[in-house]
Amino acid sequence: MDNLWMENNIIVNLLQVAFYEILNGLWVRNGLQIKGQAMTYIQCNFCNSMVDADLYLLQICSTRIAAYNFLNTVIEKFHVKEWMSLAPYQAPQNAYLEGEHDTPMLESFLTFLATLISVRTNLGLSETALNRLEMVTLLCMGDKTHSQLMELMPERCGTSQSRDFESLLAEVADYRAPALEASGNMQQGMYVPKPLIWEKQYDPIHVLLRAVHRRDFQTSMDRYTEYARQANKLKAGVSPWPPFRTPTDCAEAYEDPRQILKSRVFHAAALIILYKAVKGHVSEHVMALVIFLLEQAVIISQQEDNKNTKMCSTTSQTQNQLNDMDLTNWFSVDSLFDNLRTVVGRVILTPEPDFSPITYSSDSDLEWENSEVDTEMADITIDDTKMLTLGEGSSTWNSNQPQSSGTDLMVFRGDQQNQDSPAMESTPTSSVLALPSTTNLPMEVERIMSVALPAYISVNHHASSSAEPPALPPPAQLPAITAGNEVSRAVIWSQPGTSRKELVPTTSQNHRKSYPYRRRQTVDRPNANPPSVKVNESIISLLLRLHSQLSGIPDSYNPDDEEEANTSAADQAPIGDGAYYVEKLLRKISMADTTCKNCIKETRMKLWPSQEERDEAQKQRENMEREERRRRAKERQQKLMAEFANKQKQFMEKAMEIDENSEGMEEEVLVTKEEYDCVICNQSTPSTEEKPMGLVVLIQATSVIGHRRRYGQPERSTLPTCEEEREFLRRDDTLAAEFDRRVEELDRHFDPQSWFLSVNLGWDGGVHVQTCGHHLHLDCLNSYLQSLRSQQRQPALSPEKGEYLCPLCRQLANSVLPLSPQLGDKTQMVRSKPNESMSQILEELSNFLRENDQKPSTSNMAEAIGKVMEDMSSSTQLKPMFKPKSEKPIPQSLFLFVTSIARTNLEVELIQRGGSLVVSCIEPPNPLLPKRDCIVPLLHVLAVHARVARVLAMWPAWMTFQQLCGLPAKVPITALAPIEREVPLLLRDPIALLLQFVLLLPLHLDQTYFTTTVQMVYNLLYYQVIAQVSCGLTSAERMRAASSATKGRITNLCDSLDFINECLGQTDLYMEDDSLSSEKTQINILALEQQVQKLCLPFLRIASLLKYHLYQQPLPDIRTSQSEFVRLVYYLELVTESMDWGCFNASVALNWPSDTNMFIDSPRTWCSQFASFVSKSQIAARSFLVDQHIVWHPPRLLQLPREYEKIFTYYHERPCSQCHSVPQETSICLLCGTIVCLKQNCCKQQNVCEAVAHAAECGAGTGVFLVVTSTYIIVIRGHRACLWGSLYLDDFEEEDRDLKRGKPLYLSRDRYQLLEQQWLAHRFDHTKKTWVHHRNAL
Ligand SMILES: [Zn+2]
Ligand SMILES: [Zn+2]
Ligand SMILES: [Zn+2]
C-alpha cells in the first residue's frame, strides 16, 4: 500500500495540485497552453478517464493509509504548510506562497478535501443518481438547450445515458419555450432547473469539480442566490453560503473517505484556519469549506461512536508544548469531540532557517507595511518566565527543521543530526523524495525542551485595541468566490476596531508600539529562543467567535432555542449565510456529544462573561431583528413606490398618445398653430416657411404589394419540394406580373399622356415612408448629420446616404418629412356653404381643380419639400420605363409617380391592417400596424409636387372631373392639346382618379367636398364593376337579369345590368355565345350582387383610410367581412339614410345631383366612350374590362414544408437556372422560390452577386433567402444584410445551424410568422440583428 501511495503521491502532485496551481495563476509563465491542458483535464468528454479516475485512486489511498500521513502529504503538496504557521511573518522561501497566492491555494486545498470526501462517483453511486447529479450540475451553471445537455453530459464507458436521459431531464428541469420579441430577438428552447433542485440537489462541490472556468461556479452561486431570494428563503441583503451537501454512504466495498477527517492533523488545520478566520484573514468561501468539513467530521465521528463503545474520553492536554506548523502533534488523540474542546494554548514559533545576516532599517516604508500586516496575524508575546522553546543546538530541534521549512527532504533521524543541517540550506523546490519526517518522530521528544524567549527581541504586540486600522485588506477583497456577497460583508469587516475589541479579549498587557519582529534577527544570535504565539482557543471557542463575528452581535449563538431549531431544520433544505451554517454546526456538535454541549455553554460564559454583556447581546439581537423588520417594511414600501411610479409613467405615456391623437380632433377649437417638440434642441415651435420642422422618416423601396396573389388560389403558394409542386407554383399570378402585362397593353393601345394618368404604379419598387413619430428642426438635423458624417461611429450606418438614427428612439431613418405650416391650421379650411346643392358643390370642385395651382416659392420649406421628394425618387426601384428618362421624359410620369407614392403607402397600411378594415375581436391588436403614421404630412408634400406636375403636364384635371360627373364642358375642347388615343373612363383606375383629385384639390377642404368627390368616383366604379360582371354572363343570362329590371330607375343589380346591356349589348364586347335564350336559364342575382360588392371593396377601403387620416374620423368597428361593405358605404356617406336590409345593394350607394338626368346620362357617356374603343380593338377592350378589378390575397411568404428534410432533399443538389451548376450554398428566395448562387462568381453580373441582384428585382432591395445547407435565413435590406436565424428547430426548439447535429428539424410557426410580419411591416431595418454592408457580394 505504501508503494502505491508513493506512486499516487506523484499523481497528486502532477495532476490535482498542478491543476489548482494553474487555476490560481502560479504557472502564468507557461502561457495559455497550460491552462488549456488543465481545462482538458476536467472537460466532460475526458473526465471519466482523467479527473474522476484520479479522484477514485486518491479516495482509495486516503482510506488505506494512515490519515495523518495522507493529510500531511496533501498539505505539503498544496504548499499550504507555511500558511498553517501562526508566525507573523512568512518567509518568502517558498516560492509558491508569495503574497496573493496563499489564500487561493488554501482554498484549493480545502476544496480538494471536500471533493475527496464527498464525491461518490466511483464509490457506489448508482448510474441514475450519477447522471442526475451531472445533469443538475450542468443546469445549475446555466440554462441549457437540449443539445447542449446531450453534448455536455459526461460520457462513461459502458453506460447508456440516453436511456434515462429524458426521464431525468423531466425530473430535474422545466422546459422554457422560446419567446419571440418584437425587436426580433429570438430564443431557443431552454431547460431551466426546477426550484427543488436549488434546495435539494445543487451540489457546489460537484460544480467546482466540473466547472471549466471559475466563473461557472460563480454563476451557479449567483443563480442559487437569486433563487433563494425569490423564494423568500433568505433574509434580504444576506448572501448565502454554498450549500455543500452531505454525501451519501459509500458502497459496502469501500470505506468512507470521510474517515480522514477524524485525523488530529485535520483538526489542527481546522483550528488554525478558524483562528485566522476570526482574525479576519480568511475569505468566507474558505470558512464555508472548513465549516462543511467539520460538519462532515462530526457526522462521521458520530457514526463511529454509535458503532463502537465510547472510548475513554481523555481530559484536556492544554499543558502540552505545541510547535508551529507541527499539525500532527497539536492534539494527542484522533477523537474529534475531544479535540473540539481542547484549548490550544501557546504555540512555539520556529526560527526562520535563513542565515543571511541582513539588517533591516525598521523605519523603511516597506518594512512598516509588512510588519503591520504580520503583527496583525497573531498575538505574539514575550513571556520571559514560563515559555520554553527548542534550542538550536538540540538534536530534536534539528530534526524538526525539515518540516518547518516546508521542504520535502529525506528524513534525517534526530540523533544523528548535527547543527548545520543541510536541510536548512536546501532549496525548497527540491523534488519529493521521501515521506515527510513528522510522522516518524516520537511526539514526546518535541515536547521536552523549551527555552525561554529572550527579552531583548522586541516583539510587537499589536493589540487589537490599537487605533490603527489593520493594513491587511479585509477578506472580502481577497480573490474569494463567495457568491458575490463581498459588498455586504465588507461592511462588517471594515469596522474591526470596534467589533473585534469585544470579540477577542486580549490577554496581554503589553500594548506598547515597538519595532516589528523579524525572525531573521535570530540568525545573529544562535542561542536565541524562538518566540511563541498565545492562542488559547479551542475549535468550539473559535466557532462561537466566528458566529458572533458573522452575525455582527457578541454572544450571538443561543443554544437555548436549540430544540425548536432542530425540529424545523430537519426537513428543511439548508439555505443561509455564514452565521446560519456555523450555528448548524454548533448544534450538530451539541447534539452529538453532551460533553461538547456543556463545553459550548462554558465557553460562552468565558468569552462573554458578564451578565451585562449578555443582556447587551440580547438587546442587540432584538435590535437586529427590529432593524431587519423595519428594513423589510421599507423595502416593501420602496417596491410599491416603484410600481406606482411605473404605473404613472405608463399613464403619462398613454395620455400623451391620446393628446397627440386628439390634437387633430380639437383643431376646430384651437386656432393657434400646432407646435412640435424638436428632439435635438428640445424647443417647441410651430413649423414655418422659414424654419420648417419635420418628421423623422425612413424611406425605402417596397415590392410587398406586388407580391399579392390572385384570389382563388390557395392563400399561400407553396415552396415546391417536388416536381409536381414546381409545376404548380405560378409566378405570373402576382399583382406585379399582372400589372406588367396591363401596362404593356395600355401602352399598345393608348397614348402615354393619357394612360399615365389612368393608373397607379409602385406595386413593384414603390416608395414606402414610415416614421417613429419624432419631430425635429430641419436646421437641427443638418448639424446633427454633419457631426455624424465626421464621427462615423456606427459601422453599419451610411451617413453619406443620409442615414441617421433618430436622436430620441435610435430607430434608423434616412430622411425628414417637412410639416406643412397649414397642417392642423383650421383657419385655412375651405368651408362649404350651408344647404348647397350637389350640383353647386360639383361646380365648386371643378373650379378648385382649375385654380389650385402651386405658386412658386424659394422658402426653406419649399426647399425641404423638394429634398424629400428627391430622397423618395432616388429610393425607388421602379422599372426604367417609369423613371424620368433623359431622352424622352414626359411630364405625366412625374405626376404618376407622385400620386402613386400616396397609393403605395395607403395600400401598405391596408396590408398591415390585414388586407381589410375588418377588426377581429378574437385576435390581439395587429402587430404589423405602426404606432404612428405620416400619411397626412406625406400627402401635403405630394400635393405640392402633384400640382407642379399637373401644370407641367398641362393636364386639365378639371375636365376629367367634369367628364366624370357628366357636367357640361365650359371651355371649348379645341383650346387644349388633343389626345388622340385617350383611355376611356370605364378603364381608368378609380382609386388613382380619387387620389389625383385629392392631391390637386386644397387639402383643407370641408369634408363635404371630399364626400362628394368619393361619391362621383364611386358612381364610375359601380358601372365599371357592373360592366365587368356582365362580361362573365352569357347573353341568355343577361337577358334573364334584364327581364326583371325596372326601366328608368337604377335601384338594384338587375336595373344596372339592364342598363349596361342596353348601352353595350350591341357592341362586340360580348363574345357571341351560341346558347340561345331558353326558359331554363337561371341567374343567381344574390351571388352576383355579392361579387359586385366584393369588387367595390378595395376602393371603399382606400377611400375610408383617406377620410380617416384627412378628417380624423374614427374608422367603423367592423367585426365580420360580410358587414364590411355596408359599414364602409355608410362611413363614407355614400348612403346616409337607414334602409331595410332587403333593399340594400351596391346601387343604393350611387349618388347623383337630384332633379337631373345625370344618373342615366353620365354612365351612358362613359359607355359610348368605351364602345368606340371596343369597335377599334374588341379583344383588348374585353380583356381590359374583365381584369379591371381583381380581388387579391394579401402578400405572403411561400408556404414551407413542416419537415426540413424535404427542402434539403429537393434543393441541396438543385442547379441554378441561370448558370446550371449546383451552387455551393444553394439559397432560395422565399418570396418567389427562385434558386440563387449565394456569394458565387458564376452568376455575378456587373459585380453584383445573384442574391443581391435578385433581392433588387424580386423585392425592390429586400430579399429573404433560405440557405439550404445551413438552415439559416439571410435577409438583404438595401445595401445591408443580416443573418436572421433559422425557421427550423428540432424537437426541443433548438436551431441546428449548418445541420451539424443532424437532428430532424421542423418549421417553427412562430418564427415563420415573425419573419413574415417583419417583411410585411417593412421593419427589417428596425430589428436588432447584426447588419453588415454586403457590398453586392451575396
Ligand atoms: Zn431643434
Ligand atoms: Zn424616433
Ligand atoms: Zn424572389
Ligand SMILES: [Zn+2]
Ligand atoms: Zn445562379
Ligand SMILES: [Zn+2]
Ligand atoms: Zn451560378
